[in-house]
Amino acid sequence: MDLGLDRSELDACVSCGLCLPYCPTYRVTGADIYSPRGRIALMRAVQEGGAPLTDEVVDSFETCVQCRGCEPACPSGVPFGHLIESTRESLVEHGHRPPLRLRVALHALGHHSLLLAGSSGIAVAQRLHLVPKGLPLPAKLPVRRSRLDASGDDVYLFTGCVMDAWQRDVHAAVKRVIEACGFGVSPTGGDAACCGALHQHAGLGDDARAQAQRVVDSLGDTKVVLVDSAGCGAAMKDYGRLLGTAEARAFSERVFDVHEFVAGHVDGLPGVEPLDLRVAVQDPCHLRHVQKAHMAVRSVLKPFVREIVELDDEGLCCGAGGAYSVVQPELSHLIRDRKTAAVEEVAADVVVSANPGCLLYMRQAGVVVAHPMELVARALDA
Amino acid sequence: MFGTRLRKTRPHAGDDRCVADLVAALGVERVRSDGAARLLASTDASIFRGGAAGPVCFPDSTPQVQACVRIAAVHRRPVVARGAGSGLTGAAAPLGSAVVVSTTRMNRVLEVDVENRTAWVGPGVINLDLTHHLGPHGLHFAPDPSSQQVCTIGGNVANNSGGPHCLAYGVTSAHILAMEVVLSDGEVVMLGGLDAEPAGYDLRGAFIGSEGMFGIATRIAVRLTPDPPAVRTLLLSFADVDSAAATVGAIIAAGLVPAAVEMMDRRCVEAVEDFVHAGYPRDAEAVLLIDVDGMAGGVEAQATKVDEIARGLGGRVRVAADEEERQLLWKGRKSAFGAIARIKPDYYLHDTVVPRGKLVEVLRAIHEIVDRHGLLVLNVFHAGDGNLHPIIAYDSRQPGMSEKVREAGREIIEVSLAAGGVLSGEHGIGVEKRDFMPLMFSDDDLDQQARLRGAFDGLCMMNPGKVLPSPHSCSDITELTEAKGDLWG
Ligand SMILES: Cc1cc2nc3c(=O)[nH]c(=O)nc-3n(C[C@H](O)[C@H](O)[C@H](O)COP(=O)(O)OP(=O)(O)OC[C@H]3O[C@@H](n4cnc5c(N)ncnc54)[C@H](O)[C@@H]3O)c2cc1C
Ligand code: SF4
Ligand code: SF4
Numbered sequence: 001m002d003l004g005l006d007r008s009e010l011d012a013c014v015s016c017g018l019c020l021p022y023c024p025t026y027r028v029t030g031a032d033i034y035s036p037r038g039r040i041a042l043m044r045a046v047q048e049g050g051a052p053l054t055d056e057v058v059d060s061f062e063t064c065v066q067c068r069g070c071e072p073a074c075p076s077g078v079p080f081g082h083l084i085e086s087t088r089e090s091l092v093e094h095g096h097r098p099p100l101r102l103r104v105a106l107h108a109l110g111h112h113s114l115l116l117a118g119s120s121g122i123a124v125a126q127r128l129h130l131v132p133k134g135l136p137l138p139a140k141l142p143v144r145r146s147r148l149d150a151s152g153d154d155v156y157l158f159t160g161c162v163m164d165a166w167q168r169d170v171h172a173a174v175k176r177v178i179e180a181c182g183f184g185v186s187p188t189g190g191d192a193a194c195c196g197a198l199h200q201h202a203g204l205g206d207d208a209r210a211q212a213q214r215v216v217d218s219l220g221d222t223k224v225v226l227v228d229s230a231g232c233g234a235a236m237k238d239y240g241r242l243l244g245t246a247e248a249r250a251f252s253e254r255v256f257d258v259h260e261f262v263a264g265h266v267d268g269l270p271g272v273e274p275l276d277l278r279v280a281v282q283d284p285c286h287l288r289h290v291q292k293a294h295m296a297v298r299s300v301l302k303p304f305v306r307e308i309v310e311l312d313d314e315g316l317c318c319g320a321g322g323a324y325s326v327v328q329p330e331l332s333h334l335i336r337d338r339k340t341a342a343v344e345e346v347a348a349d350v351v352v353s354a355n356p357g358c359l360l361y362m363r364q365a366g367v368v369v370a371h372p373m374e375l376v377a378r379a380l381d382a
Numbered sequence: 383m384f385g386t387r388l389r390k391t392r393p394h395a396g397d398d399r400c401v402a403d404l405v406a407a408l409g410v411e412r413v414r415s416d417g418a419a420r421l422l423a424s425t426d427a428s429i430f431r432g433g434a435a436g437p438v439c440f441p442d443s444t445p446q447v448q449a450c451v452r453i454a455a456v457h458r459r460p461v462v463a464r465g466a467g468s469g470l471t472g473a474a475a476p477l478g479s480a481v482v483v484s485t486t487r488m489n490r491v492l493e494v495d496v497e498n499r500t501a502w503v504g505p506g507v508i509n510l511d512l513t514h515h516l517g518p519h520g521l522h523f524a525p526d527p528s529s530q531q532v533c534t535i536g537g538n539v540a541n542n543s544g545g546p547h548c549l550a551y552g553v554t555s556a557h558i559l560a561m562e563v564v565l566s567d568g569e570v571v572m573l574g575g576l577d578a579e580p581a582g583y584d585l586r587g588a589f590i591g592s593e594g595m596f597g598i599a600t601r602i603a604v605r606l607t608p609d610p611p612a613v614r615t616l617l618l619s620f621a622d623v624d625s626a627a628a629t630v631g632a633i634i635a636a637g638l639v640p641a642a643v644e645m646m647d648r649r650c651v652e653a654v655e656d657f658v659h660a661g662y663p664r665d666a667e668a669v670l671l672i673d674v675d676g677m678a679g680g681v682e683a684q685a686t687k688v689d690e691i692a693r694g695l696g697g698r699v700r701v702a703a704d705e706e707e708r709q710l711l712w713k714g715r716k717s718a719f720g721a722i723a724r725i726k727p728d729y730y731l732h733d734t735v736v737p738r739g740k741l742v743e744v745l746r747a748i749h750e751i752v753d754r755h756g757l758l759v760l761n762v763f764h765a766g767d768g769n770l771h772p773i774i775a776y777d778s779r780q781p782g783m784s785e786k787v788r789e790a791g792r793e794i795i796e797v798s799l800a801a802g803g804v805l806s807g808e809h810g811i812g813v814e815k816r817d818f819m820p821l822m823f824s825d826d827d828l829d830q831q832a833r834l835r836g837a838f839d840g841l842c843m844m845n846p847g848k849v850l851p852s853p854h855s856c857s858d859i860t861e862l863t864e865a866k867g868d869l870w871g
Contacts, residue, residue, distance in 0.1 A: 011723070011727035013723065014719070014720060014722060014727070015425065015427050016427050016529070016719055016720040017466055017467060017468040017529070017532045018531060018717065021508060021531055030487045030489065030506065031438075031440065031484070031486070033414070033418055033419050041421065041425070042421070042422070045421055051417070052417075054418060056416040056418040060418060073531075074720065075654070075718075075720030075723075076721055076723030078723075
């Protein structure tokens with residue numbers, strides 16, 4: 001069956017296995033079928049060897065977190081993220097659609113006012129104890145969100161979908177820091193509502209491309225677009241490939257993770273007393289493995305906290321993986337257990353992570369977490 | 383850590399009873415019998431493709447391994463142990479619908495005795511994880527195959543693996559004290575011991591390098607090595623391979639014992655530099671990556687001496703400024719095989735060892751062979767001990783290509799042996815080099831080896847069809863290679 005995979009991309013894998021230990025699902029199962037090398041071999045078997053798309057083959061593809069930890073580990077440069085995205089899209093075309101509740105949720109992401117209203121509704125229900133515990137929701141969603149007004153026209157701050165509904169405080173902190181660097185910030189709001197990354201990961205390629213096009217259209221001038229969610233930033237930097245147009249490529253060139261941007265202007269920030277905190281940095285996969293901008297988090301944070309410590313797990317995923325924790329709770333929990341063990345090891349006061357999904361997922365496991373920019377903003381305001 | 387319930391899968395047609403027994407003994411989460419899992423267990427990192435693997439079991443204790451072996455025996459199925467599947471000879475690729483016993487879940491460091499510098503580990507512990515675990519104690523596990531980030535200690539033992547730093551520290555067998563082994567009839571025995579001179583025959587020594595044919599190691603006692611107080615890494619580059627080889631000879635002749643001496647030729651350097659961006663010189667025909675270690679003063683002196691020798695022979699010298707640069711250079715070297723796909727989709731490599739004095743001569747002959755067949759070769763190898771790794775990069779889809787590659791491989795082995803070399807330095811024999819064994823050993827030698835194997839596994843149930851060519855092997859190989867039933871049945 002044709003999975004629509006590029007032969008030369010598949011050929012790039014020589015089955016050496018050097019990527020295995022960097023794959024969270026292999027780490028927690030020890031099974032080839034949950035490894036990058038195994039997934040590539042199955043892609044080949046299906047596309048070129050005539051193997052049937054059995055439940056187990058589909059399971060192998062669907063349990064991939066799409067963290068792309070295998071990519072930087074691969075000496076022959078296999079573009080695994082691209083391979084698995086195309087595979088997932090083909091699965092959907094062949095009738096293996098994501099679960100209904102996920103499709104409904106993903107649909108809502110593009111409708112910003114609906115999403116905000118829905119989220120406030122859940123927040124009220126939470127206060128009335130009507131929402132069962134254990135759902136992948138923040139413990140206390142905001143009922144009302146403070147407004148995020150434009151302070152100028154120098155840079156865009158991409159506000160996104162869920163993050164805007166659930167973690168607008170983070171946006172506020174980011175805005176505060178960019179302003180302190182001397183730039184006027186223009187939050188993007190409802191028009192560029194959702195980057196489409198989650199749709200793309202779920203194999204809903206058409207939806208992803210539609211969202212992407214909407215973002216490109218609505219932010220159509222020349223301002224840089226700053227993103228404070230690693231997953232969104234990675235997706236938006238890839239619009240050029242996703243949409244395949246010159247316009248999209250030009251757009252992607254303008255996208256920066258907020259830490260990359262602030263790292264270039266950190267000297268412009270006022271010298272303040274660092275927060276008396278020992279901070280562990282958890283690198284979101286899409287910041288470290290995809291955008292490769294994770295070092296910027298450290299350089300931005302360094303002047304503002306007492307101490308930065310590294311987790312001793314070589315950037316292995318936390319298990320959140322966008323919607324992964326909802327769709328694959330079992331594997332996702334095992335992966336998170338490794339992360340929380342690594343966190344306990346370093347005995348930090350707080351763990352920072354530059355991605356809303358990771359923040360939420362680790363917080364649910366009882367880890368004290370913050371977005372790096374929240375700490376910088378707090379230090380600036382102290 | 384491994385609480386996950388692997389997906390329950392449909393049993394494979396024809397072995398329902400074997401699968402049912404395994405499931406009853408191990409639990410449904412530790413047995414996979416679907417086509418996908420079988421397909422993946424039928425290969426390792428080599429180009430060899432095995433037959434349909436039997437059910438794949440994931441035991442996490444010695445009694446569970448025992449159960450796998452016993453149940454397989456009842457159903458007359460061979461057993462193949464599998465570590466990370468990073469082997470380069472097809473040793474872990476099962477022949478004849480074997481029950482595959484994966485050790486990846488037996489991955490705990492069980493006990494570390496810092497004072498006596500020993501540790502007991504599960505066979506599925508990843509080599510680099512062990513060294514990482516020992517970091518706080520200032521100790522490490524010395525054998526460092528380039529695959530150390532993924533390969534298991536059990537696999538290292540089975541292949542008696544080496545690595546760049548084995549030049550000074552010795553290969554795996556020098557670092558294994560004892561192991562608990564499940565034999566083919568399910569009996570558990572202890573080979574070797576923690577005391578310096580265990581009594582009796584050195585069965586531990588016999589087991590190391592037995593490629594899964596003598597039994598399955600379920601616990602391994604390893605010797606730990608103190609981290610050297612100081613290390614210096616030098617990258618030497620040369621305008622031709624001869625000067626690089628001459629430098630290796632001169633270093634050893636000067637009485638220096640570097641911890642590692644690795645060579646890469648230009649094509650190889652280009653492939654790895656594309657990956658690591660460590661600043662490897664793309665214009666050099668050959669580079670040497672050398673580690674000297676020991677006490678700080680001695681290291682300085684050795685580094686200076688190496689520097690002098692290299693410059694004297696026309697080399698350029700770069701010394702890694704810090705640990706980060708050092709790691710990056712080594713990462714390049716250790717990624718070499720994987721990086722080959724940047725050139726061609728398939729590779730086939732040998733790992734003959736030749737006397738150091740013959741390096742240049744054999745390398746020339748290899749180039750001549752490969753050119754004659756119109757193929758492409760890259761060289762990356764342990765120059766310090768003459769362990770070659772000529773890698774033929776090719777595209778197996780081109781008609782007739784695989785045959786040509788095999789023929790060139792055979793000729794490479796012949797010239798290596800003619801130069802007084804041996805068939806395999808560290809990767810083992812597996813299936814890929816099995817039929818070359820008679821080039822090196824007489825019929826009597828092979829019969830003796832088969833007898834030793836028979837002493838451990840009289841019925842030939844453990845990893846049959848490997849290492850020993852027919853008729854010295856106890857089972858009929860042609861029958862074994864045939865997959866029983868359809869993989870996707
Ligand atoms: C990129 C790359 C670089 C490499 N570099 C080196 C190198 O520098 N030096 C070197 O020596 N090798 C090297 N190798 C080869 C390979 O990694 C080693 O042979 C390694 O020791 C295999 O370990 P594994 O866990 O992957 O074993 P596998 O490939 O899974 O198995 C290898 C053999 O061991 C047996 N086995 C596994 N576990 C057990 C057990 N518990 N009890 C009994 N038998 C068992 C199997 O049956 C099989 O016969 C390299 C491979 C790659 C892909
Ligand atoms: S590291 Fe790259 S080439 Fe090696 S198995 Fe993984 S994906 Fe394939
Ligand atoms: S993307 Fe992540 S989960 Fe998927 S195969 Fe690669 S490392 Fe494993």
